[in-house]
Amino acid sequence: xxxxxxxxxxxxxxxxxxxxxxxxxxxxxxxxxxxxxxxxxxxxxxxxxxxxxxxxxxxxxxxxxxxxxxxxxxxxxxxxxxxxxxxxxxxxxxxxxxxxxxxxxxxxxxxxxxxxxxxxxxxxxxxxxxxxxxxxxxxxxxxxxxxxxxxxxxxxxxxxxxxxxxxxxxxxxxxxxxxxxxxxxxxxxxxxxxx
Amino acid sequence: xxxxxxxxxxxxxxxxxxxxxxxxxxxxxxxxxxxxxxxxxxxxxxxxxxxxxxxxxxxxxxxxxxxxxxxxxxxxxxxxxxxxxxxxxxxxxxxxxxxxxxxxxxxxxxxxxxxxxxxxxxxxxxxxxxxxxxxxxxxxxxxxxxxxxxxxxxxxxxxxxxxxxxxxxxxxxxxxxxxxxxxxxxxxxxxxxxx
DNA sequence: GGATTTGCCTAAAGCTATTAGGCAGATGCA
DNA sequence: TGCATCTGCCTAATAGCTTTAGGCAAATCC
Numbered sequence: 194x195x196x197x198x199x200x201x202x203x204x205x206x207x208x209x210x211x212x213x214x215x216x217x218x219x220x221x222x223x224x225x226x227x228x229x230x231x232x233x234x235x236x237x238x239x240x241x242x243x244x245x246x247x248x249x250x251x252x253x254x255x256x257x258x259x260x261x262x263x264x265x266x267x268x269x270x271x272x273x274x275x276x277x278x279x280x281x282x283x284x285x286x287x288x289x290x291x292x293x294x295x296x297x298x299x300x301x302x303x304x305x306x307x308x309x310x311x312x313x314x315x316x317x318x319x320x321x322x323x324x325x326x327x328x329x330x331x332x333x334x335x336x337x338x339x340x341x342x343x344x345x346x347x348x349x350x351x352x353x354x355x356x357x358x359x360x361x362x363x364x365x366x367x368x369x370x371x372x373x374x375x376x377x378x379x380x381x382x383x384x385x386x387x388x
Numbered sequence: 389x390x391x392x393x394x395x396x397x398x399x400x401x402x403x404x405x406x407x408x409x410x411x412x413x414x415x416x417x418x419x420x421x422x423x424x425x426x427x428x429x430x431x432x433x434x435x436x437x438x439x440x441x442x443x444x445x446x447x448x449x450x451x452x453x454x455x456x457x458x459x460x461x462x463x464x465x466x467x468x469x470x471x472x473x474x475x476x477x478x479x480x481x482x483x484x485x486x487x488x489x490x491x492x493x494x495x496x497x498x499x500x501x502x503x504x505x506x507x508x509x510x511x512x513x514x515x516x517x518x519x520x521x522x523x524x525x526x527x528x529x530x531x532x533x534x535x536x537x538x539x540x541x542x543x544x545x546x547x548x549x550x551x552x553x554x555x556x557x558x559x560x561x562x563x564x565x566x567x568x569x570x571x572x573x574x575x576x577x578x579x580x581x582x583x
Numbered sequence: 584g585g586a587t588t589t590g591c592c593t594a595a596a597g598c599t600a601t602t603a604g605g606c607a608g609a610t611g612c613a
Numbered sequence: 614t615g616c617a618t619c620t621g622c623c624t625a626a627t628a629g630c631t632t633t634a635g636g637c638a639a640a641t642c643c
Contacts, residue, residue: 390639391638391639416629418631428630428631429631429632429634432631432632437632
C-alpha cells in the first residue's frame with residue numbers, strides 16, 4: 194500500500210487546519226485519518242493518542258502566536274507596541290479560531306513551562322517597560338492585559354458582542370486607548386484597607 | 389421496573405453538578421444515566437439529545453449567575469457595585485467551574501436572546517450608571533468590563549496565573565481599583581484619526 | 584378496575600478511541 | 614543487485630458514547 198508519509202508534524206499541521214475549519218473540539222483522530230485517506234490506527238504510530246494530538250496543536254498555536262507577537266513588537270514601544278500586540282492576538286483568533294481555541298488548552302505544568310506560553314508573558318512584560326510600572330504592579334498589569342486581550346477576543350469570537358450597535362472595531366480601539374491611559378496613570382495601592 | 393422520576397429539570401441539575409465535578413466537556417448522556425442508575429436510552433424521553441442537555445445546563449448557569457449578580461448589585465453603586473458584580477463572576481467560576489464553562493457555550497441567536505444572558509448586559513449597564521458615561525462610551529465600557537471579568541476568571545481558572553509570585557487575590561483587587569479609576573476618567577475619543 | 588398514558592427498558596446501528604499483530608514497501612549493507 | 618531488517622500502514626477486535634425504534638409495565642384517569 195502506498196505510504197503517505199505521515200509524521201507527527203504533518204499531523205499536527207493538518208490538525209490545526211482542521212481545527213480552524215470545524216472547531217478545535219471537533220478535531221478527532223478519525224477525522225484526521227480521513228483527511229489523509231488513511232486508516233485510523235495508522236495515526237497511532239506518530240501520535241500517542243487523541244490528547245497528545247491536541248496538545249501538539251496547542252503548542253503549535255502558542256508558538257505561531259508568539260512568533261507573530263515578537264515580529265509585531267520589534268521596534269515598537271509604548272502605545273504603538275500595546276496596539277500591535279493586542280492586534281496580533283485578535284487577528285490570529287479571527288484568522289485561526291480553531292488554533293486560538295487550541296492555545297487555551299490546559300497544559301500540564303511541565304508542558305506549559307516548555308511551551309511558547311512563557312514567551313507570551315515575557316513579551317507582555319517587555320511591552321510594559323514602556324510604561325512606568327515597578328513590581329508588583331507590573332505583574333498586575335501583565336495579568337490585566339492578558340485578561341482583556343483574551344476576554345475580548347473570546348467574547349467577540351463567541352458572538353457575545355454581535356447583537357449590539359457600535360462596531361466592535363471601534364470598541365477595540367477605544368479599549369486600547371483606555372488601557373494605554375490606565376497604564377500611564379496606574380493607580381497606587383490603597384493605603385488603607387477598607388472595612 | 390421502578391420509576392426514578394426523571395425530568396428535564398432534574399437531568400439539567402444533575403448535569404450541572406456533574407459538570408462541576410468532571411468538567412463541562414465530560415458531561416455525557418451516558419455518565420448522567422449512570423448517575424441515575426438508569427439506561428442511557430431513558431434520558432432521551434426528557435432531553436432531545438446531547439446538545440440539548442448541554443444547552444439546558446448553559447441556560448441554568450446563566451440564570452444562576454444572573455440571579456447572584458442581581459442580588460449583589462441590589463443597593464450598591466459605584467465602585468462598591470463594580471466589586472460586587474466582579475466577585476459574583478469570579479466566585480461562581482471558582483465554586484462551579486463546570487457551570488461557568490457551560491455559561492460560555494455558544495448559543496444560537498434565538499436561544500441566546502431568550503436566555504439570562506441579556507440580564508447580564510443590562511446589569512453591567514446599570515452598574516455603569518454610577519459612572520459618568522454616555523453612549524457609545526457606555527457600550528465600550530460594558531464590553532471592556534465583560535472582557536476583563538471573563539478573561540481574568542478564565543485565565544485564573546485555567547491556571548494561567550498560577551506560577552507567578554503575587555497572589556491572584558491581590559491582583560484582582562488592584563485590577564478592580566484600576567477599572568474603577570479608568571471608568572471615572574474615561575478617555576475621550578481621539579479627535580484626530582492616526583495615519 | 585379497566586383503558587390509556589407515560590416512563591424506563593431492550594435491541595441495534597453508527598461513530599470515535601485505542602491496542603495487538605501482520606504484511607509489504609523502504610532502507611541498509613554487502 | 615540482492616538479502617535482511619526496519620518501518621509504515623493495514624486488518625481485526627474491544628470498548629465507550631449517541632441516537633432511534635419498538636416493547637412492557639407502572640402510574641393515572643375515569
